[in-house]
Amino acid sequence: FCLSADIISTVEFDHTGELLATGDKGGRVVIFQREQESKNQPHRRGEYNVYSTFQSHEPEFDYLKSLEIEEKINKIRWLPQQNAAYFLLSTNDKTVKLWKISERDKRPEGYNLKDDDGRIRDPSTITTLRVPVLQPMDLMVEATPRRVFANAHTYHINSISVNSDYETYMSADDLRINLWNLEITNRSFNIVDIKPANMEELTEVITAAEFHPSQCNTFVYSSSKGTIRLCDMRALALCDKHSKFFEEPEDPSNRSFFSEIISSISDVKFSHSGRYMMTRDYLTVKVWDLNMENRPIETYQVHDYLRSKLCSLYENDCIFDKFECVWNGSDSVIMTGSYNNFFRMFDRNTKRDVTLEASRENSKPRAILKPRKVCVGGKRRKDEISVDSLDFSKKILHTAWHPSENIIAVAATNNLYIFQDKVN
């Protein structure tokens, strides 16, 4: 039995990999921190424990539009660390918030007018003056909202992305992308607007957007029609005209009712190097060279066997599931989720791929994950699972990869799994 409020809706490592943040459908953020290395317990290095939990967003109701605004956290993005505190952006469908997470391990003691419990002292009993001093206390982690960026999106926010200038960030909804200054909440600049004058003419929506990791003027956004546009903010203030347009040509004879739906891009991520980008559509992951717009340089099949199930996947809405994809730190391996709590990894160099499962039954702590295989017809071997036995309610939409080490976080509905490379 799983409470729907506990369903994890986003997972993100910070830039050091020491912190891991998750957001859930109930609007909560839980931050995990990696255990420090300790000589006493060397095997505990690398375990992530809860560091802070807070309610980021609450459900709202927009009476004017009769619109229910979910508290579900759609995305979390960390800011790079600049002082002792940690900062992250979290967003639901309508509002982005900047949270400050700070530690408190000292408190002042020895006040004159009140005692240490906080009770006011009787002034007639005070005969001497003392200077309050800071005394150590049990570590307390506090999360405080520092900025609320509201009322800038008519449609539902699907992405946020922090710029490499560390001063601005963007938020994207179905039809518009806005640029914000992290310090200013009452103004934002609209940099992309694809809303047609007549909504009857609407043919595509924005599905994801991201800033380039090092070029602060460059960003990309993907669409429901399987295209990616790269924009340069130096060229235009309103980037409705793209600098580059990425689309793979389609074989018209293969076109079906489902073609456009399964070509809709659910996630776009730049490589760490900034030379490539990766897109996820319903059945594949594609790697694009930013210098080549007419086709991807690599295409990986995530679960091609679903092609013969598209009718039922359309009926149960699974065809609209939005899977994310991630790069490893060196951009050599890419990972994405699938159904039945399966997730897939593709090694770009060796061209090998593996299917793994995130579930309690199949993994004991510190046990090695066994590769899984889906049988696509004919004789099913003992270890394989047939397509018809796949559980489509167990979807892995959100995964994250540590920025430098082989540690991955996989969200399976309401459970978070953290896997690491075996340490010898």
Place this chain on the structure above:
Amino acid sequence: EMEDKVVSPEKVEEAKLKARYPHLGSKPGGSDLLRKRLQKGQKYFDSGDYNMAKAKMKNKQLPTATTEKAEVTGDHIPTPQDLPQRKPSLVASKLAG
């Protein structure tokens, strides 16, 4: 020479879908689908009735001498939380745009 015509699995699935929903539009990615997506979260209820009912509840805190069994003329005034999420229809209604 007989050439085997392999029908793509996608086309087979498409035929299945069209058999079940003959009135489904031929342009699936078009306006209808997208507009349904943009309308996520739409819940219609009467905010006037809702606020009046809330106010009435506050007034009802005062004890009354006789608890009359008021005539129930209809279902209770729904609040946003009570309304079920309206799942968008699979087939676009013929009445829709």
